Amino acid sequence: MNGKRLFLSRIAFYLSIFVVIIVLQIISIFLYIKSVDLSIVFIKNHIYQIGLVIILTFTMLYATGMVSYYRRRPKAWTSFNVLQAIWLSFLSLSVAYTVSTLFFYSTRIGRTIYLYNFILLSLFFILNIERFLKHSIKKTTSYVWLCRNITPERLKAEYGINIFNIRYSFSPEDSPENTILLYDDPKTEEKPEIIEKIIRGFAAMPIPYLLELETGLVPLMYVKDFYHISDFTSTKYFTDGVKVIMDYLFAPILFILLFPISFLVAVIHKFESPGPIFYRQLRSGKYGEPFYLIKFRTMIKDAEKSGQKFSSKDDPRVTRIGRIMRKLRLDEVPQLINVMRGEMSLIGPRPERPEFIEEFGKKIPYYKLRLEVKPGLTGWAQVHYKYTGPDLSEQIRRLEYDLYYLKNRSVILDFIILLKTIGVVLKAEGV
Numbered sequence: 001m002n003g004k005r006l007f008l009s010r011i012a013f014y015l016s017i018f019v020v021i022i023v024l025q026i027i028s029i030f031l032y033i034k035s036v037d038l039s040i041v042f043i044k045n046h047i048y049q050i051g052l053v054i055i056l057t058f059t060m061l062y063a064t065g066m067v068s069y070y071r072r073r074p075k076a077w078t079s080f081n082v083l084q085a086i087w088l089s090f091l092s093l094s095v096a097y098t099v100s101t102l103f104f105y106s107t108r109i110g111r112t113i114y115l116y117n118f119i120l121l122s123l124f125f126i127l128n129i130e131r132f133l134k135h136s137i138k139k140t141t142s143y144v145w146l147c148r149n150i151t152p153e154r155l156k157a158e159y160g161i162n163i164f165n166i167r168y169s170f171s172p173e174d175s176p177e178n179t180i181l182l183y184d185d186p187k188t189e190e191k192p193e194i195i196e197k198i199i200r201g202f203a204a205m206p207i208p209y210l211l212e213l214e215t216g217l218v219p220l221m222y223v224k225d226f227y228h229i230s231d232f233t234s235t236k237y238f239t240d241g242v243k244v245i246m247d248y249l250f251a252p253i254l255f256i257l258l259f260p261i262s263f264l265v266a267v268i269h270k271f272e273s274p275g276p277i278f279y280r281q282l283r284s285g286k287y288g289e290p291f292y293l294i295k296f297r298t299m300i301k302d303a304e305k306s307g308q309k310f311s312s313k314d315d316p317r318v319t320r321i322g323r324i325m326r327k328l329r330l331d332e333v334p335q336l337i338n339v340m341r342g343e344m345s346l347i348g349p350r351p352e353r354p355e356f357i358e359e360f361g362k363k364i365p366y367y368k369l370r371l372e373v374k375p376g377l378t379g380w381a382q383v384h385y386k387y388t389g390p391d392l393s394e395q396i397r398r399l400e401y402d403l404y405y406l407k408n409r410s411v412i413l414d415f416i417i418l419l420k421t422i423g424v425v426l427k428a429e430g431v
Helices: 003-033 036-045 047-063 079-103 107-126 152-159 186-190 192-199 207-215 220-226 237-272 320-327 335-341 354-363 367-372 380-384 392-408 411-426
Strands: 142-145 179-183 203-206 278-284 290-296 345-347 376-378
Touching: 003 036, 003 047, 003 107, 036 047, 047 079, 047 107, 047 411, 152 207, 179 192, 179 207, 186 192, 186 203, 192 203, 203 207, 207 220, 220 392, 237 290, 237 320, 237 335, 237 345, 237 411, 278 354, 290 335, 335 376, 345 411, 354 367, 354 392, 367 392, 376 380, 376 411, 380 392, 380 411
Parallel strands: 142 179, 179 203, 345 376
Antiparallel strands: 278 290
16 A cells, blocks of 8 residues: 555545535435425525535534544543543534524524434444544555564554554465555665565555554654655745745734633633733744743742743642643633744744753754744644653654654645644643
8 A cells, every 4th residue: 555545545534524424414404304305406505505514514523533534543432432422523513503504594494404413423423433434454455564673563552553464475365456565674675576566566665654644743763764854844935925824814813812711711810829920931933043932821830940840741830720721722822922923833843942952852863853943832743642741752752743744734734733723622632
């Protein structure tokens, strides 16, 4: 399975979910009108409106994580996850169908169609049918494992990719239709027997590219052999130009919309923990340029009196209301001022302190490549990986997501990150 086939499988996955939404929308209309002929007339008369409703629904389901190509491991069947699925379905469909009702349907029609769609789509995701539509490495395909630096067990444990039907040598029964060569040594491609297989139509897939397509990260251990430094540092004039326009256009709007409620919560926090409402902290910007990041205070006063250190998951320095602000990411709203100043972007790697940049830059190769772009209010690593502390393995994993963003950054990827950020906020997954 080469990169093109994996890309096509991803497109097929999204199309399958899209078709499900279309079918359920049509069924909902039939359930409401109770006449096939009248339903067909209704659909013809509202084809553009129905199309926009479908797009809105898919967008909100993606934003809240109900549709996620990169989520390799299905969630355990627990009552909490069932309730979470119901909540996310309600939340996403409420937004989509409220917008559609306001603009396209009468209130009664909109409410009824929304109700039917909510029930049907909720059942669809609660029953976990999504995992049967989602792309996975098929059990019917044979894989010739030619990797030296990683085992199938490690691939599953670290990245959640489970490969079946693995063999370590070729067989006379192998055919290009159902056999894939997986390798992690660039010299493998130079071997005569491998060249012969490729010429015959066999797909040869380097493990780092498989990981990039399947998990959304660039594995650091393979950067030296399979990537060039220009993959991460190339200037993308169109993307960077659009980012600047979007930053200056949307940052003031978001600031106006979000600041009142954020400030109110921050004032309440001041009564719980006396001290300043805001705090400023030195961070490294693009190319390492220092700037002062602005946030709402979420910790007790003089939290770093004994010295600077990373915030932990259950940090005792974080107050009760401060923890809520972090979960909903309300503490980061003042960073929009940094965006309007040009010190940050809406999308980019997490802004880090200069001393931590220097520390990890000495221990982790390519770490300072994160400074190639402006740090972001949100980013690819922030929506895919937990908040990282001083642990080296956590920092490496976050860097792998940042490298993926540097390599693949585009207007579309930024839009996807914004959607995922909405889901993180709605699910209160901030830290």
